[in-house]
Amino acid sequence: MSETRVPRRRPAGEKPADGLREEAPHFHGHRQRLRDRFLEAGEAALADYELLELVLYRAIPRRDVKPLAKALIARFGSFSEVAAARPERLREIDGLGEAAICEIKLMEASARRLARGALQKRTVLGSFMDVIDYCRTAMAYAEREEFRILFLDKRNALIADEVQGVGTVDHTPVYPREVVRRALELGSSALILAHNHPSGDPTPSTADIRMTLDIIAIAQPFGIAVHDHLIVGRNGHSSLKGLKFI
Template sequence: MASPAQNDGHRERLRQKLTLAGGDALHDYELLELYLFRSIPRRDVKPIAKALIARFGDLGGVAAAPVEQLVTIDGISERCAAELKLIQALSARLAREQVIGRPVIASWAALVAYCRTAMQHATTEQFRVLFLDRKNKVIGDEVLGTGTIDHAPVYPREVVKRALANEASAIILVHNHPSGDATPSQADIEMTRTLIEVCKPFEIVVHDHLVIGRENTASFKTLGLM
């Protein structure tokens, strides 16, 4: 076990490394160590950070993990777990700021990045709708369905209702596959076609449907499915 002096020296070296070389120079577990310093002030947090990465895969997995799973890691209290959830909240908020109010053509990569940040590590399926104005600027987004590991209920009338309430001229559909495979299912394809038809009388265009997997993202438009 490291002494307090050794812990202090290690922490200072990590801070200097971050300041001088930036975050890209640090491993995931080292970035996590820096974050844990404030929650666990008098303990060697390197083993805790490494255990978190080993259990949840990467920083995104750690941030998205439920509190009840985080506290199973030795050294992580409920308070510390709650603070770890702040990573996900901040990441999603920062990514969202790069999307809202911007044309989707100019910010498509940022839009996909935002959806991935918000959804790729979710353990249950979510159905999200991005609302666009006549200039194809993103004016809002809402989660309109949450469900099980392989299904989220989608109600076409609710999608249209929210699009009209947001005065949207177009929408982008997004949902995640907690299984990790972004390949659209037949149910996904049929649901998308239904939504396109339901939106037509209201002159609401469905621009795309994105499926968020752990490692990649599938676009219905790119795949020729719409």
């Protein structure tokens, strides 16, 4: 009977014998090339799925994540929509664990914090595009409607930024008296209202306009101004002030 030989397990730190050099997995070189391209040319040089690969590397170090990144883009539509997806929806993707979901949501939180920081360093009305950028970063790709209020002081500096309600895919209940009550609690002199349209179309509805006018009517006797109501979506934004509805 011939003897069965069990391959010897090489002790940690021992180098392989000559001619038996171990090679790194094929995707390691791909990862380094992506990192180099990102650092040299910036995010514009990478496709959505490639940028997502860089995010996933930290959570999944020992697996080729390109197929996973492409599956995420195929399911949600874009890098931004992946970042905005709710954790329960991300869990539906085969092979995406909790560590990777945490990295994705951390990325989204970082983007919001950066956009908010740009507002906090200057007067809001003096940096209107920063307001638009922040609202789009915070809400444009959300799957449900969110109603957000930026509370401003007498110098139009940001006091607080709060989500007052989260609704369905096409409706969020808003109570004008509660909006004004919260402004009085914070000592706010002015407001910018904002909400998203998950459909992607930022065109204001009749209900959007009516609700804005109701808030203005209740706030006015208290000396609280409503500077604008912004509606954001994947396809752009609209301003009720710019459209001359207020």
